[in-house]
Amino acid sequence: xxxxxxxxxxxxxxxxxxxxxxxxxxxxxxxxxxxxxxxxxxxxxxxxxxxxxxxxxxxxxxxxxxxxxxxxxxxxxxxxxxxxxxxxxxxxxxxxxxxxxxxxxxxxxxxxxxxxxxxxxxxxxxxxxxxxxxxxxxxxxxxxxxxxxxxxxxxxxxxxxxxxxxxxxxxxxxxxxxxxxxxxxxxxxxxxxxxxxxxxxxxxxxxxxxxxxxxxxxxxxxxxxxxxxxxxxxxxxxxxxxxxxxxxxxxxxxxxxxxxxxxxxxxxxxxxxxxxxxxxxxxxxxxxxxxxxxxxxxxxxxxxxxxxxxxxxxxxxxxxxxxxxxxxxxxxxxxxxxxxxxxxxxxxxxxxxxxxxxxxxxxxxxxxxxx
Ligand SMILES: NC(=O)c1ccc[n+]([C@@H]2O[C@H](COP(=O)([O-])OP(=O)(O)OC[C@H]3O[C@@H](n4cnc5c(N)ncnc54)[C@H](OP(=O)(O)O)[C@@H]3O)[C@@H](O)[C@H]2O)c1
Numbered sequence: 149x150x151x152x153x154x155x156x157x158x159x160x161x162x163x164x165x166x167x168x169x170x171x172x173x174x175x176x177x178x179x180x181x182x183x184x185x186x187x188x189x190x191x192x193x194x195x196x197x198x199x200x201x202x203x204x205x206x207x208x209x210x211x212x213x214x215x216x217x218x219x220x221x222x223x224x225x226x227x228x229x230x231x232x233x234x235x236x237x238x239x240x241x242x243x244x245x246x247x248x249x250x251x252x253x254x255x256x257x258x259x260x261x262x263x264x265x266x267x268x269x270x271x272x273x274x275x276x277x278x279x280x281x282x283x284x285x286x287x288x289x290x291x292x293x294x295x296x297x298x299x300x301x302x303x304x305x306x307x308x309x310x311x312x313x314x315x316x317x318x319x320x321x322x323x324x325x326x327x328x329x330x331x332x333x334x335x336x337x338x339x340x341x342x343x344x345x346x347x348x349x350x351x352x353x354x355x356x357x358x359x360x361x362x363x364x365x366x367x368x369x370x371x372x373x374x375x376x377x378x379x380x381x382x383x384x385x386x387x388x389x390x391x392x393x394x395x396x397x398x399x400x401x402x403x404x405x406x407x408x409x410x411x412x413x414x415x416x417x418x419x420x421x422x423x424x425x426x427x428x429x430x431x432x433x434x435x436x437x438x439x440x441x442x443x444x445x446x447x448x449x450x451x452x453x454x455x456x457x458x459x460x461x462x463x464x465x466x467x468x469x470x471x472x473x474x475x476x477x478x479x480x481x482x483x484x485x486x487x488x489x490x491x492x493x494x495x496x497x498x499x500x501x502x503x504x505x506x507x508x509x510x511x512x513x514x515x516x517x518x519x
Contacts, residue, residue, distance in 0.1 A: 151228040152408070153180035153201075155220055155244055156235035158189045160339045161258040161284065164400045165233050166193065168408070171418050176231075176408060180223035184236075187211060201226055205240075217243065224248040231408060233284070234259040237341050238465050239507060242266055246500075249273035249281065256407035258284040260358045261465075265458040266503045267361035281362065282407040287355055288362055289403035290381035290394035295363075296411050298386065305359055306383040306391070308375040309435060310335045312347040315376060319439045323479035327472060335378035335398050344468045348481055349435065353446020354464075357457050360450060367451045372443075374433045396422055441482040445489055454494035455506035462510035463488035470518050484517045 152169065156162045162183075169176050178197040183190040185206045190213075194202050203219025204211050214222070217240065224232045224244040232248040233256045234241050241259030246266070248255045250273050257263065263270050263281075274281050283289055287307045295302060313332050314322045330347040331340060338346070345351035356370050381403075383393040396402055397420045405416055437444050442464070449460035467484040470476035476484065488510050497503050 150230040151179035153229040157181040158183040158186040161235035220244040225251040249279040250277040254280040287382040294384040294392040304385040311374040325478040349440035349443040357450040456494040458506040459510040466514035
């Protein structure tokens with residue numbers, strides 16, 4: 149019986165995690181739950197799971213639960229917790245990732261932003277704290293599943309991308325895309341921020357940076373290919389040229405389960421079984437980098453290293469929030485990110501202060517761009 153904390157239990161990944169855990173009650177128990185603002189759903193989850201600890205980060209005066217960002221740390225480091233599922237969205241997830249790893253926990257990481265903004269610190273926390281970092285992102289889970297048992301001979305990663313809702317749109321139409329259009333993802337149902345990130349392809353840049361830190365590969369050995377069916381979740385090429393891929397119908401419940409059980413597997417009747425004929429034709433095409441400039445800006449930030457990925461992440465968060473509030477056009481998301489990155493001189497990102505300073509600077513600079 150392993151104790152699990154679910155941070156961001158009211159979100160898309162958080163709810164999928166509880167759906168997985170509901171089928172695995174013999175193996176896991178829910179020790180801690182945290183939400184941002186959704187008090188009513190958190191109440192319902194508390195009634196179902198009776199966690200030892202529950203916190204509502206942004207509950208306001210009316211809430212009787214512990215509140216403030218500290219509740220994420222409390223849940224992440226609780227002595228009865230073995231596995232922390234970090235399903236918080238955005239930079240707000242960083243401190244809990246670091247705290248859990250330093251406390252020697254397994255972190256099942258959906259919150260890719262924490263690895264992008266502070267990759268060196270997060271990997272150092274893994275080394276020093278004795279914890280484990282296991283990805284939930286379907287692409288990185290695919291890589292881990294392909295690599296498990298094949299260590300040492302990895303040559304190249306090929307991450308797949310659905311291409312998002314605007315994959316085939318002409319550039320002028322993409323530039324004028326509305327919030328409703330950006331939120332209509334063809335293959336995945338996810339929270340609003342990552343859905344917009346998938347439409348701009350910022351999400352794929354975040355994932356390239358995430359893969360760089362998780363698997364220790366230089367950027368020129370991490371490729372991306374568009375695969376509209378989202379059946380092949382990623383591929384791994386070994387030194388002898390052999391390629392392994394992990395396949396399945398799109399569902400986050402399988403990578404969530406694998407992040408809980410790795411390197412073992414558990415039977416799960418809730419995950420849809422694969423049917424190659426039903427999956428139909430699988431196609432692959434290049435990413436249109438000239439149209440989706442946020443992707444190139446993000447990968448360039450990753451290559452620049454230091455605080456550049458921190459700045460990319462922060463500028464993207466501000467731009468996406470403004471787009472969702474209808475204060476910014478789709479085209480200006482990439483303009484804003486590029487302007488902030490152009491104004492930034494990367495510094496080493498080896499202390500939390502350096503990361504926080506870069507994050508704050510980038511948010512302020514991005515807001516200036518918006519005004
Ligand atoms: N959704 C997917 O399929 C998917 C796939 C791969 C990776 N991811 C990654 O997983 C993470 C979560 O994505 P999601 O789609 O599940 O997002 P989501 O549906 O928006 O859920 C976000 C969760 O975080 C909580 N939250 C928001 N702001 C917070 C803050 N400042 N402090 C503490 N908690 C806060 C929310 O609480 P309230 O709702 O209560 O306010 C909610 O529980 C993201 O990093 C995303 O990139 C998601």
